[in-house]
Structures are given as C-alpha cells and as structure tokens.
Amino acid sequence: MIIAIGISIGLATGSASAPVGAVSETLPSRILSGYTIVIDPGHGGKDPGGIGRRAQEHLLNLQISRQLADWYRKAGARVVMTWSTAQQMPPSRRFNVRQRVHFINRSRADLLIDIHCNAGGLYRGPQTFYWSGDSSYLLAHDIQEELQYLTGTRRQVNRINQYVLRYAHMPAVNVEVGFITHPAEERQLMNPRYQSQLTWAIVVGTARWALHARWPEQISNAPQSVEMLKR
Numbered sequence: 450m451i452i453a454i455g456i457s458i459g460l461a462t463g464s465a466s467a468p469v470g471a472v473s474e475t476l477p478s479r480i481l482s483g484y485t486i487v488i489d490p491g492h493g494g495k496d497p498g499g500i501g502r503r504a505q506e507h508l509l510n511l512q513i514s515r516q517l518a519d520w521y522r523k524a525g526a527r528v529v530m531t532w533s534t535a536q537q538m539p540p541s542r543r544f545n546v547r548q549r550v551h552f553i554n555r556s557r558a559d560l561l562i563d564i565h566c567n568a569g570g571l572y573r574g575p576q577t578f579y580w581s582g583d584s585s586y587l588l589a590h591d592i593q594e595e596l597q598y599l600t601g602t603r604r605q606v607n608r609i610n611q612y613v614l615r616y617a618h619m620p621a622v623n624v625e626v627g628f629i630t631h632p633a634e635e636r637q638l639m640n641p642r643y644q645s646q647l648t649w650a651i652v653v654g655t656a657r658w659a660l661h662a663r664w665p666e667q668i669s670n671a672p673q674s675v676e677m678l679k680r
C-alpha cells in the first residue's frame with residue numbers, strides 16, 4: 450500500500466483541549482534558533498526499508514520526518530532534509546548512502562537526526578542510537594528519555610554501527626521511532642496525531658540537549674555525568 454504523503458498535521462489548528470495543539474501555542478519561541486538541523490528520512494527509492502502489514506518504512510520515515518521538520522522550524526531552527534518528497538527518491542537505483550553523507554556534511558548542520566522504523570518479531574517501542582562521542586550520546590539520551598515519557602518504553606540508548614552516523618561530521622543520532630512489524634505500533638506510526646506527539650518528543654529532547662550545551666561554565670566543569678548515564 451502507498452501511504453499518502455503530506456497529510457496536514459493540524460498543529461496550528463489544534464483545539465485548546467488537544468495536548469499537542471496546546472503545546473504548540475505555548476512553545477517557547479525560537480528555543481532552537483541558531484541551530485541548523487539536518488533530517489535524514491531513512492531508506493528511499495528502490496530501498497523501502499522494513500515492510501509492515503500496511504506500511505512501507507521509507508514512506509513512513511518521510512511522513513514523520515516532515516512533521517519533525519515542521520516542529521523544528523516552529524522552534525526556530527533551520528532545517529535541511531536529505532529528501533523531502535516521494536518524487537525526490539531516486540527512481541532507478543538504491544539511494545546512495547555515500548552521496549547522502551556527502552550532502553549531510555556539506556549542509557554544515559549542527560546535528561543530524563536520522564529517522565527509521567525498526568523491524569523484528571513482535572518487539573515494540575522507540576529507541577535512539579548513536580555511534581560515538583559524548584555529544585551524540587547526550588543527544589540520544591535526551592531524546593530517548595522524552596520518548597520513554599511519551600510511550601512508557603524501557604528501551605535505552607544504544608550504539609549502532611551505521612554508515613551515516615559514522616561519517617557525519619556533527620552530533621548524530623538515529624531515532625528508530627517504533628516497530629513497523631508490530632501491528633498495533635504500525636497503526637500508531639501511521640496515525641498523524643501520534644506522529645505529531647512522537648516528533649514533539651524528539652524536539653523537546655533536542656531542546657534539552659541544546660540547553661545542556663549552553664550550561665554556564667561552573668556547571669559544565671562539574672564531574673562528567675556521561676559515565677553515570679551510560680547503563
């Protein structure tokens with residue numbers, strides 16, 4: 450099945466009783482101003498990624514990435530996407546991962562968010578991965594904690610040896626937003642309202658990370674908390 454692209458997300462039109470809409474009204478304006486964020490929807494083209502009962506991962510990644518981009522822009526960030534419409538997917542060959550990394554590094558972004566759906570058995574829950582570096586780890590940690598609050602998942606940050614994360618020249622994480630192979634989670638992931646909540650959690654995690662980076666010197670000179678958090 451082909452998923453409709455470009456569903457309007459209704460953030461601006463959210464009623465006062467809708468938590469997500471209400472949040473957008475009170476978003477501390479431009480909390481991510483000055484940041485350039487590159488969003489890479491995983492897979493694309495001849496490589497659909499994971500396949501659920503109804504959804505294809507690459508198209509779901511794209512939908513969710515577009516919602517994420519909207520939130521980041523509302524928070525004042527400049528957003529670059531490696532691809533942002535189904536038409537931009539190269540039609541005749543696998544999306545070249547080296548070209549993708551080259552594009553990401555040329556963007557001179559402050560951080561990279563890769564969006565994927567997980568696959569496997571009847572596992573469920575979002576999980577955030579990084580490859581190396583304290584900054585990437587802390588970004589993954591702050592995002593994963595927000596995803597834990599949202600979904601109740603016990604999944605923890607983990608490392609992953611992924612080409613894009615390895616060769617990106619900026620703090621980089623891969624958010625596996627959920628399992629496309631879990632029927633109930635697949636339905637959730639296809640729901641624009643859930644997509645909106647999920648992407649909001651990622652933005653809040655990113656904002657927390659950005660604030661950590663601006664800690665006053667007397668705080669950032671405190672004993673490193675990274676080791677304590679790695680569990």
Ligand SMILES: [Zn+2]
Binds near residue numbers: 491492499506567
């Ligand atoms: Zn994937």
